[in-house]
Amino acid sequence: MATIGFIGLGNMGLPMAQNLLKAGHKVQGFDVTKAPMDALAASGGTAAPGAKAAASGVEVVVTMLPAGQHVRDVYTGPDGVLSAAAGNTLLIDSSTIDVETARAVAAEAGSKGLPMLDAPVSGGVGGATAGTLTFMVGGSDAAFERARPILEKMGKTIVHAGGAGNGQAAKICNNMILGVSMIAVSEAFVLAEKLGLDAQKLFDIASKSSGQCWSMTTYCPVPGPVPTSPANRDYAAGFTAAMMLKDLKLAQEAAKAAGAKTPLGADAEGIYARYVESGEGPRDFSGVIRFIRGG
Numbered sequence: 001m002a003t004i005g006f007i008g009l010g011n012m013g014l015p016m017a018q019n020l021l022k023a024g025h026k027v028q029g030f031d032v033t034k035a036p037m038d039a040l041a042a043s044g045g046t047a048a049p050g051a052k053a054a055a056s057g058v059e060v061v062v063t064m065l066p067a068g069q070h071v072r073d074v075y076t077g078p079d080g081v082l083s084a085a086a087g088n089t090l091l092i093d094s095s096t097i098d099v100e101t102a103r104a105v106a107a108e109a110g111s112k113g114l115p116m117l118d119a120p121v122s123g124g125v126g127g128a129t130a131g132t133l134t135f136m137v138g139g140s141d142a143a144f145e146r147a148r149p150i151l152e153k154m155g156k157t158i159v160h161a162g163g164a165g166n167g168q169a170a171k172i173c174n175n176m177i178l179g180v181s182m183i184a185v186s187e188a189f190v191l192a193e194k195l196g197l198d199a200q201k202l203f204d205i206a207s208k209s210s211g212q213c214w215s216m217t218t219y220c221p222v223p224g225p226v227p228t229s230p231a232n233r234d235y236a237a238g239f240t241a242a243m244m245l246k247d248l249k250l251a252q253e254a255a256k257a258a259g260a261k262t263p264l265g266a267d268a269e270g271i272y273a274r275y276v277e278s279g280e281g282p283r284d285f286s287g288v289i290r291f292i293r294g295g
Contacts, residue, residue, distance in 0.1 A: 005054040009036035013064035015128040023153040030054040055084040068101035091116040103165040115143035120171035124238040132156040138167035175247040179268040186289035221289040235287035242281035
């Protein structure tokens with residue numbers, strides 16, 4: 001079993017770290033707030049006083065942070081991971097950030113002899129808790145093989161997407177698909193309402209026809225057809241609208257940098273921006289149907 005430093009014990013990071021503990025690994029974790037560190041300690045982990053301490057004396061470091069600047073600071077800052085990690089410590093960043101930052105930090109880590117992977121996830125808090133996340137991993141083959149046994153304790157599907165930054169590329173492309181498809185499904189259900197077509201009838205037809213997609217069959221944005229969807233819990237978040245907006249912004253930044261045309265992605269970003277501005281950022285992203293409906 002490995003000794004793992006885990007930095008970023010938020011809604012996703014804490015259950016991921018707890019699953020590593022359940023698997024028999026030793027985990028020393030750090031977060032900027034005290035409550036999740038207390039929860040980690042109660043689960044058998046060790047609370048570290050800072051990122052540098054969390055990354056000291058470990059074989060693997062895992063980070064789950066809000067944005068690219070946080071990743072840069074935690075890894076490359078004066079008291080960051082790169083200043084503390086011993087040679088050949090495996091670094092795994094599971095944050096969802098821009099491709100440029102992922103590649104830049106990985107290059108700096110590599111210059112110090114530290115293999116690094118970008119390994120963002122899909123599956124939300126439920127997947128983090130159940131240990132069924134999907135990891136999209138960018139980095140070298142050797143680092144990926146070292147990481148696989150660790151990632152398998154936190155996720156069900158582990159995919160090597162290619163070199164550094166490709167995990168982030170896969171994540172933002174996937175979530176652009178998700179954001180666009182949720183809007184399309186929501187528009188269809190709103191139109192059905194206006195036309196007098198029962199939501200369950202539309203679901204029964206579309207879920208077995210060419211309109212079938214994950215946003216329809218697993219995360220249906222209207223109450224009833226899929227009992228486990230957030231629509232049945234007043235859109236209590238599994239994946240917040242604010243986080244969807246963040247990912248759509250990352251996708252648009254990447255598209256601009258790469259010279260790719262993504263008009264539907266741009267429209268989806270605009271719709272989610274207005275939805276979040278209406279005060280619904282903490283709600284589940286599927287609640288966008290209420291914005292589309294007009295209330």
